[in-house]
Amino acid sequence: MSSERALPAGLLSALRAALHAGAVIDDRDRLIAYEADALTTSRGLPDAAVFPADRDELIRVLQLLQEAQVPFVPRGAGTGLAGGAVAEGGVLICTARMHRILEVDTEGLTALVEPGVLTDEINAATVEHGLRYLPDPASAAACTIGGNVAMNSGGPHCLKHGVTTDHVVALEVILPDGTPLEVGRGADGGLDLAGMFTGSEGTLGVISRIRVNLAPVATDVRTFLALFDSVADAGLAVGRIFEAGVVPVALELVDRETIAVVESSVFAAGLPLDTEAALVVECEGDPEEAEEDLEEAEKAVLACGAREVRRALDEEERLAIWQARKKAYGALGRLAPDVFVQDAAVPRSTLPDLLPRFAEIAGRHDLRLANFFHAGDGNVHPNLLFDRRDADQVARVQAAGAEIMAICVEVGGTITGEHGVGADKVRHMGLVFGAEELETMRTLRRSTDRAGLANPGKLLPETEPGGTA
Amino acid sequence: MRILRPESEAELVEWIASSADRFRDEGMPIVTGIGVDRPPGGLDTAPRLSVSMSGFSEVIDFRPRDLTITVGAGMRLSTLAEVVAEEGLWLPLAGMPEDRSVGGWVASAPVGEFDESFGPVRRHVLACTLLHWDGRVTRWGRPVMKNVAGYEVTKLVCGSRARLGIVTTVTLRLWPRPRVLRRFALAGEALRETGSAFDGAPRFEALLWRSRVGGGEPVTASVSMAGGPASVSTRAQELERWARDFGIGILENSPESSHPAAGSDERAPRSGSSAAYRITFGRRYLTAGLRDLDRRVAIDEDAWSLEAFPATGVVRLLTQKQKAAGQRQAPAWLTTTVDAVGRAPVSQPSLETPAVRIERGGHAEHEAARRMRSNGSRDIERRWLAAFAGVEVPWQADYL
Numbered sequence: 085m086s087s088e089r090a091l092p093a094g095l096l097s098a099l100r101a102a103l104h105a106g107a108v109i110d111d112r113d114r115l116i117a118y119e120a121d122a123l124t125t126s127r128g129l130p131d132a133a134v135f136p137a138d139r140d141e142l143i144r145v146l147q148l149l150q151e152a153q154v155p156f157v158p159r160g161a162g163t164g165l166a167g168g169a170v171a172e173g174g175v176l177i178c179t180a181r182m183h184r185i186l187e188v189d190t191e192g193l194t195a196l197v198e199p200g201v202l203t204d205e206i207n208a209a210t211v212e213h214g215l216r217y218l219p220d221p222a223s224a225a226a227c228t229i230g231g232n233v234a235m236n237s238g239g240p241h242c243l244k245h246g247v248t249t250d251h252v253v254a255l256e257v258i259l260p261d262g263t264p265l266e267v268g269r270g271a272d273g274g275l276d277l278a279g280m281f282t283g284s285e286g287t288l289g290v291i292s293r294i295r296v297n298l299a300p301v302a303t304d305v306r307t308f309l310a311l312f313d314s315v316a317d318a319g320l321a322v323g324r325i326f327e328a329g330v331v332p333v334a335l336e337l338v339d340r341e342t343i344a345v346v347e348s349s350v351f352a353a354g355l356p357l358d359t360e361a362a363l364v365v366e367c368e369g370d371p372e373e374a375e376e377d378l379e380e381a382e383k384a385v386l387a388c389g390a391r392e393v394r395r396a397l398d399e400e401e402r403l404a405i406w407q408a409r410k411k412a413y414g415a416l417g418r419l420a421p422d423v424f425v426q427d428a429a430v431p432r433s434t435l436p437d438l439l440p441r442f443a444e445i446a447g448r449h450d451l452r453l454a455n456f457f458h459a460g461d462g463n464v465h466p467n468l469l470f471d472r473r474d475a476d477q478v479a480r481v482q483a484a485g486a487e488i489m490a491i492c493v494e495v496g497g498t499i500t501g502e503h504g505v506g507a508d509k510v511r512h513m514g515l516v517f518g519a520e521e522l523e524t525m526r527t528l529r530r531s532t533d534r535a536g537l538a539n540p541g542k543l544l545p546e547t548e549p550g551g552t553a
Numbered sequence: 554m555r556i557l558r559p560e561s562e563a564e565l566v567e568w569i570a571s572s573a574d575r576f577r578d579e580g581m582p583i584v585t586g587i588g589v590d591r592p593p594g595g596l597d598t599a600p601r602l603s604v605s606m607s608g609f610s611e612v613i614d615f616r617p618r619d620l621t622i623t624v625g626a627g628m629r630l631s632t633l634a635e636v637v638a639e640e641g642l643w644l645p646l647a648g649m650p651e652d653r654s655v656g657g658w659v660a661s662a663p664v665g666e667f668d669e670s671f672g673p674v675r676r677h678v679l680a681c682t683l684l685h686w687d688g689r690v691t692r693w694g695r696p697v698m699k700n701v702a703g704y705e706v707t708k709l710v711c712g713s714r715a716r717l718g719i720v721t722t723v724t725l726r727l728w729p730r731p732r733v734l735r736r737f738a739l740a741g742e743a744l745r746e747t748g749s750a751f752d753g754a755p756r757f758e759a760l761l762w763r764s765r766v767g768g769g770e771p772v773t774a775s776v777s778m779a780g781g782p783a784s785v786s787t788r789a790q791e792l793e794r795w796a797r798d799f800g801i802g803i804l805e806n807s808p809e810s811s812h813p814a815a816g817s818d819e820r821a822p823r824s825g826s827s828a829a830y831r832i833t834f835g836r837r838y839l840t841a842g843l844r845d846l847d848r849r850v851a852i853d854e855d856a857w858s859l860e861a862f863p864a865t866g867v868v869r870l871l872t873q874k875q876k877a878a879g880q881r882q883a884p885a886w887l888t889t890t891v892d893a894v895g896r897a898p899v900s901q902p903s904l905e906t907p908a909v910r911i912e913r914g915g916h917a918e919h920e921a922a923r924r925m926r927s928n929g930s931r932d933i934e935r936r937w938l939a940a941f942a943g944v945e946v947p948w949q950a951d952y953l
Contacts (some may be wrong), residue, residue, distance in 0.1 A: 192837025192866075236701045247699060249708065250676055253835075265929040269675070270662070270712045271833035271867070275934050279675060279708025283701050323618050327641070329732040370756065373784035380732075380781070429697040433618035461698040462619075501699035509702070516702050521691045524940060525704050531936035543703070 091131045091175070092152045099134055099175075102144040107135045107181070118162065118176055122223075124422065125472055126167025126507050130157065130176040137181045138198075139256070139264065139292040146290065147262035149175060155537045156260075158286035160199065160231025163223040165425050166506025168235065168285050168542050177290060179230050185209050186293070193298045194253055199230020199291045206296065215298040218245040221502075222410055230291050236283030238502030240334040240409070241366075243460040245299075247502065249282040256293040257281050260533040264292065285504055286539040287529055302368035305333075306378045307402045310363045310385040311356065311392045315339060315443075315455075318361035319436035321388035322459045325365065326432075328380045334366040335460030336409050339439075342416075342454045346408045349415040353408040363390075363459065364409050412456045413467075419452065420469035424481045428492035429501030432462040438495065442466045442488055449484040451477075463501035464492070489515065505543045513545050523547075554601055557582070560608040562690070562721060568604075569719070570688025575602070581686070584656070584715045584952040606656055609721055612636055614696070621679060621696045623724040626656025633725075643730040645671040647759060647777060656720045660952035662712030664831070666759035666777065669864030671728060675711040680724035683710060683717060687943030696724050709937070715952040717941040731779035734808040735789055741801035744772040745847065751863070755791035762843075762861040765850045777808070829871050830887060834894060836866040842894045843868060849886045 091110075099108045109115065110132040120127045136142040149156050155174035162169055169176075183200035190213045195206055203224040206217040220239035221227055231237070233255065238247045245251075254268045255278050267277035281288055312318040318337055325332065338346070343355045343362060355362060363385060367377035382393050396402035416423050430438060439455065446453035446468060457465040466488055470477040489499055489512055499505070499512045513522065525544055530536070559565035576582070582602035606627030614623040617640035624633060631651035637644060645667030649658065659681065662674040680694030683706075693706040710717060745764065747754075759777035766773070776792060778785045789805075796803040834842045843861050846868060850856040853872075860869040870887065 189837050192835050192839075194836070236705065238699055238701075242699070246672055246676055249705065250672060263929065265933060267930060267933075274930055275713055275716075275937065276662075276675060276708045276711060277930060277933060279705055279711075280937070282708075283705045326620065326729050327618075329641075329729045331729065369780070370784060370788075372787055373780055376781035376783050429695075429699045431616060431619035431621065431696055432698070433616065458699075463699045496696050498695040498697050498700040498702050500702050501697070502701055504701050505703065513703065516695060518692070520689055521693065521703070524689075524691055525706075527940040528704065528937055531940055532933065 091154060095148065095152045095154060096132060098148050099132070099145065102148060103134060103141050104137050107137065107141070109133050115176075118159065118178070119170070121159075121162040121164040121167060121169045123165050123167045123425070123506070123508055125424075126170055128170045128172030130171035131173055133176040133178055135178050135181045139182070139258070142177070142179070142182065142290060142292055143258050143262050143264060145175075145177060146258050146260060149537065150261045153535055153537065155540045156290075157539050157542075158230075158234065158290045160228035160234070161202070161223075161226050163227040164231060164235060164506060165427070165503040166235070166500070166508045168504050168506030168508075168539070169231070170507060172541070174537075174540075179228065179290070182230075182292070183228075188213060188215075188298075190215065194295050195298055196293060196295045197229055198293060199228060199233070201229050203227055203229055203232055210298055211301065214301055216301045217296055218242075218251055218299055219248050222413070229294055229296070233282050233291055233294055234284065234286050235504040236502075238458065238461070238463065240336055240364075240458060242502075243335055243458065244331050244333045249279060251297045252278055252282050252294060253297055254278055254295040255281055255291055257289040258292050259289045260535075260538045265289070283504070285506065285543045287543050288532055289538065302333075302374075304371040304374040305366060305368040305402070306374045307364065307366040307396045307405055308378060308382060309353075309355075309394045309396075309405045309408075310365065310382075310390040311359045311394070312361045312363070312388075312390055313359075314389070315361040315439045316436040317389040318363055319439055319459070321363060321385040321390060322435060323433055324384040324388050325381045325460075328384045330367070330377045330380045330384070332365050332377065332381060332460060333368050334364065335458070336364040337455065337457055337459035338362050338364070338409055338412060339455040341452065342412045342456045343408070345415045345419055345454065346412055349411070349418060351407040351411040351415060353404045355408060361455075362408075364405055409456060412454070416454060416467060416469060419454075420471055422470050422472045423454075424468040424470060424485055425503070426464065426466045426468070426485060426488060427500045427503040428489055428497050429461065429463040430492050430495055430497035432460075434495040434497075435459065435462065435464075438464070438491065441491055445484050445487045445491075449480040451480055451484055458501070461501065462497070486512075507542055510542065510545050513543075554603055556603045556605055558605045558608055562609075562684075565604070565719070565721070566684060566688055566690060569684060569686065573687070576686070581715070584660075584719050585654070604719065606654060606719075606721070609656075610654075613722055614724075615640075616696065617642060617727075619696065620698075620727040620729070621724055622727060623680070623696065623722055624655055626654060626659070626681075626720045626723055628655045629653070630655060630658055637727055638730070641730050642727040644677065644725065644727060645759075647736075648761060655723050655725075657952050659711055659720055659723055660714050664862050664865055664867040664869075666761045666775070666862060668862065670758040670779070673865070675708050677726045678707045678711055678723060679726050681707055681710055681720050682722040683719070683941070684721050685718040685941060685943050689943065690721075694724065698726065709941075716938055720952070733782045733785045734777065734779050735785055736778075736806045736808045737776045737789070737792060738804045738806050739774040739776060739796055739801050740771045741796075741799070742771060743799040743801050744774050747799060747801075754795045755788040757788065757792070760863055762863060764847055764859045765856060766858040775806075829869055832868045832870065832887070832891060834866040834868065836864075838894045839863060839866045839868075842890060845890045845893070846870065846887070849890065853884060853886065855884070 157171035158177045159169035179199040182198040184198045187196040220241045221237045232248045236248045256266050269278050270276040365381050367374045452469040454467045468481045470481045493515045579601045582604045584604045609625030609627040611625045630653050647666045757776045758779045761775045764772040850859050855872045857871040857873040
């Protein structure tokens with residue numbers, strides 16, 4: 085198979101000569117490891133994978149690929165959930181070995197890092213200075229900051245503090261032709277180029293250095309879990325907390341199905357199995373502030389019919405509450421071999437109506453549904469459980485997924501809140517963009533990548549006669 | 554100057570779409586909101602065409618429970634603040650000129666006191682409608698808190714002046730009104746020593762530092778706190794104690810009082826005869842940069858005031874007199890400071906250098922700023938602007 089689309093003669097040896105030893109692999113046995121990212125249903129095999137160690141090697145790689153006109157796909161840790169870091173032929177550029185923290189600036193409260201640094205490693209390097217990097221993707225222990233920037237990742241604590249783009253000060257990007265480019269947020273009177281490169285999913289270039297904002301660590305964090313007999317009540321409580329004038333740092337929802345699976349796993353947090361929905365609410369600040377915010381939130385959830393509020397009394401209990409939320413995805417593996425993760429974001433007030441409709445759609449297609457998501461942001465993850473070896477199940481999952489996405493868009497929502505478009509949602513881009521917007525974005529993409537070498541097939545639907553855009 | 558006041562999007566679109574020749578002959582129009590129908594004087598080349606967005610000032614879709622609102626870009630910020638306040642909601646707009654239009658606010662993306670705690674303009678713009686200079690109309694973003702579908706064009710729109718086109722509608726992220734919002738005015742020379750850092754002061758949500766207003770007045774600062782009653786009360790007491798220890802005077806103001814922005818002070822120079830320089834330092838450079846500027850401002854008779862937004866590293870310098878007509882350069886000493894600070898030794902290539910952006914009477918003057926940017930950035934901007942505008946847009950294209 086790969087012989088049909090073999091790389092141009094001499095490219096592999098040129099790459100090997102340009103990079104440090106062992107930085108190029110092209111044997112199928114090893115490439116298989118890069119066949120998919122965390123969205124296991126989207127697969128593809130590159131012709132080669134390269135592991136540049138620094139920006140100079142990265143520049144050289146892009147120059148060689150440009151000369152040879154070979155497409156490439158940038159990849160961080162491969163934890164993405166949209167199939168964005170999968171290459172069907174061409175060269176996979178893995179930035180994992182570019183993993184130096186170049187500087188922690190304790191005066192200006194920023195850090196300069198290479199893209200392969202793990203998100204949690206930034207925190208590990210800054211905590212001794214009383215500082216932290218705020219966005220916290222659920223995979224922070226495994227994902228890279230480069231991947232976060234490419235996808236503009238979110239996380240449970242992005243509700244108050246903002247997502248990745250809100251914490252990126254400046255970037256260096258290597259354009260598809262190998263030209264390095266430093267971009268900022270336009271404070272100099274120019275355009276907010278960093279804002280556009282963030283979330284561009286590797287289609288405009290490869291990120292080589294990132295300056296992120298740091299913030300003081302919170303002096304106090306307080307958390308409770310509220311149990312509800314109805315998902316709709318939990319949805320209402322989300323709105324009521326904001327109406328009380330409180331913006332928690334995190335506000336998450338887990339449903340009955342999720343509770344059941346977590347409770348039967350090693351992460352059991354002692355939640356009653358007859359709970360229809362639970363909210364995780366976290367507030368932080370100085371102790372006084374965290375306490376009074378959390379008390380207001382407690383009043384709000386009780387007013388919406390919460391049957392019980394369980395306050396974490398110490399750090400151990402707090403982490404146990406978060407285990408129930410953060411390990412839910414992994415625990416789903418007990419129920420089915422595959423999970424179809426959705427990522428729509430909707431106007432928050434539509435949650436009480438939408439949640440029962442998700443259940444209805446899943447039921448109609450005879451599928452199991454587990455909800456655990458960022459309720460405060462309206463960023464839902466209705467997860468459909470299935471077995472990809474069963475073609476009938478796959479077809480039902482796709483049909484149900486499309487219906488769920490359509491009703492989310494219908495109420496004003498978007499097709500992806502934090503996971504990105506990747507290869508997975510390209511076909512849905514027409515739900516949220518018209519032909520004029522799609523063409524404008526294609527023009528923009530072509531302006532730095534005439535040949536279409538950068539992550540082809542991702543993010544934007546191609547124009548084809550009678551195409552699906 | 555000819556002013557166009559379209560009443561509908563269709564009218565505006567038709568005019569723009571049929572005006573390519575006119576723009577080539579007479580230059581790009583300037584876009585204005587309510588309250589600023591004409592660009593201020595003092596421009597070296599006043600535009601001959603002006604598009605007033607005063608006909609686009611309606612609430613289009615207000616969803617209080619979703620914390621979002623969509624409005625016409627010509628709406629005044631003060632009207633917007635009133636509309637959302639009726640539902641107990643809030644936008645951190647302290648210090649913004651009240652007659653500024655929503656579109657002008659988005660298009661110029663000014664620095665705000667609450668930027669560090671609630672986010673700058675770019676965090677608040679969820680969606681917008683853009684009328685391209687070739688007559689195309691596109692819509693970007695959705696009325697939701699998180700959205701990563703496609704390129705983040707709303708980010709590009711923020712601060713782009715009118716270079717991508719005319720923003721006609723804007724969807725904004727709103728906040729629940731903080732349960733308690735308090736604002737303090739501080740005054741005293743000791744603020745010059747504590748500088749921008751406010752070491753030892755309690756946490757606050759917003760800080761604006763000002764010095765040399767009108768020449769030689771005491772240094773002042775405006776501090777805002779937002780949150781629950783107990784926390785704000787404790788922090789306010791700590792602030793008072795901190796101020797006393799340094800011999801700094803402290804008064805509480807109404808939280809809504811917009812402190813006089815430099816340009817709105819009665820004695821302040823009129824916009825047509827002044828220039829505002831916005832200097833963006835990487836935050837680590839701020840203390841040194843501000844100290845240097847403060848010293849130089851003291852001996853420049855044209856300087857009117859120096860303002861700093863310490864959390865964001867932005868400094869605004871307002872000069873009193875316009876320099877000789879046609880002189881577009883920043884004062885020599887300003888460039889000296891910026892260059893000196895920019896050369897401060899850092900261990901690694903920094904991806905963060907000071908930059909100067911010059912505004913004259915609210916009108917962007919880009920020449921100096923362009924010199925500060927790399928050729929590469931300018932090249933990408935040129936390509937992306939071409940993708941959006943559809944026509945060659947000069948740097949003067951502005952949105953007041």
